[in-house]
Amino acid sequence: MFPVIYSDEFLDHKTGRYHPENPERLTAIVNALKKSELAEKLTWQSPTPASENLSLMSLLSKAHSPAYIKKLQEIAATGGGYLDGDTPVSPRSYDVALLAVSAWLDGVDTVLNSENPAFVLSRPPGHHAESDTGMGFCLFSNAAIAAFYALEQPAVNRVAILDWDVHHGNGTQAIVEMHPQIAYCSLHQYPCYPGTGRATEHGFHNNVLNLPVPPGSDITVYQPLVEQKIVPFLAEFQPDLLIVSAGYDANADDPLASINLQPRDYAVLTDYCLGITRKILFGLEGGYDFETLAQSVIATIAPCLS
Numbered sequence: 001m002f003p004v005i006y007s008d009e010f011l012d013h014k015t016g017r018y019h020p021e022n023p024e025r026l027t028a029i030v031n032a033l034k035k036s037e038l039a040e041k042l043t044w045q046s047p048t049p050a051s052e053n054l055s056l057m058s059l060l061s062k063a064h065s066p067a068y069i070k071k072l073q074e075i076a077a078t079g080g081g082y083l084d085g086d087t088p089v090s091p092r093s094y095d096v097a098l099l100a101v102s103a104w105l106d107g108v109d110t111v112l113n114s115e116n117p118a119f120v121l122s123r124p125p126g127h128h129a130e131s132d133t134g135m136g137f138c139l140f141s142n143a144a145i146a147a148f149y150a151l152e153q154p155a156v157n158r159v160a161i162l163d164w165d166v167h168h169g170n171g172t173q174a175i176v177e178m179h180p181q182i183a184y185c186s187l188h189q190y191p192c193y194p195g196t197g198r199a200t201e202h203g204f205h206n207n208v209l210n211l212p213v214p215p216g217s218d219i220t221v222y223q224p225l226v227e228q229k230i231v232p233f234l235a236e237f238q239p240d241l242l243i244v245s246a247g248y249d250a251n252a253d254d255p256l257a258s259i260n261l262q263p264r265d266y267a268v269l270t271d272y273c274l275g276i277t278r279k280i281l282f283g284l285e286g287g288y289d290f291e292t293l294a295q296s297v298i299a300t301i302a303p304c305l306s
Contacts, residue, residue, distance in 0.1 A: 005121065059149050072134065076090070079091055087137055117301075120142075120281065121284055124140075126139070143172050160234050162273065163185065164269060185210075190213065199212055222261065242279060244280060244281065245283060254287065
């Protein structure tokens with residue numbers, strides 16, 4: 001059985017009718033999974049309520065400044081607003097973002113206990129959120145916080161984060177690159193938002209690998225990079241847990257970028273990850289074409305069941 005961590009509360013982060021990062025993203029994925037051939041092999045798990053997750057706030061403060069956490073809470077409490085032109089905050093956004101972090105922490109526990117993969121189906125996404133501000137649809141740095149949490153667990157000495165979202169995870173990299181026990185690797189379109197993620201960046205401990213690819217790239221560009229760069233990088237690091245920032249906006253049909261992956265290509269990427277370790281936590285980042293988003297999640301999960 002494959003665990004999917006999800007709550008309908010993730011739909012309560014309201015971004016506006018025409019915003020690409022909207023609740024219907026999750027609805028599309030959930031509906032597709034429940035109708036898929038994988039349906040009987042999925043275990044749906046509700047995240048621990050944020051108020052019951054005793055380590056959540058201390059972990060949050062490892063990634064984000066107290067001033068930013070307070071600011072986000074106040075914006076939500078006073079009816080909502082914007083962190084930047086792309087990043088709306090609704091009255092429930094702060095609480096939902098906390099629940100998303102809790103879900104990623106639950107995901108870490110699930111993977112470490114079973115030594116098998118799991119998927120956190122949450123929103124808002126997180127990889128653009130920096131220590132002192134949210135941006136690019138993201139509020140809290142879910143992947144980075146999950147990595148910090150994992151390092152507190154017995155027998156976990158190294159955590160790797162693979163970010164295959166089409167946009168560079170500027171927030172994740174900035175938060176983890178000073179930590180020698182965390183490696184960060186990103187495949188992303190360049191030039192593209194947010195304009196970060198140069199190949200010359202290697203972190204403070206040779207723990208960062210950025211692989212920018214030009215617009216129009218497809219799996220024939222991605223696959224050699226995975227084989228020749230990512231797999232050796234991750235294999236040498238020997239992670240006790242692999243966290244995948246699983247964005248699906250590199251699909252050809254996605255409206256926000258210009259990479260030409262197909263949903264089936266995510267099964268290829270997942271197979272490479274499984275060759276490194278079965279202890280993989282997948283967590284949703286971007287992906288804004290509902291059909292290819294849903295089919296890509298299915299393609300990601302399928303190899304994990306074999």
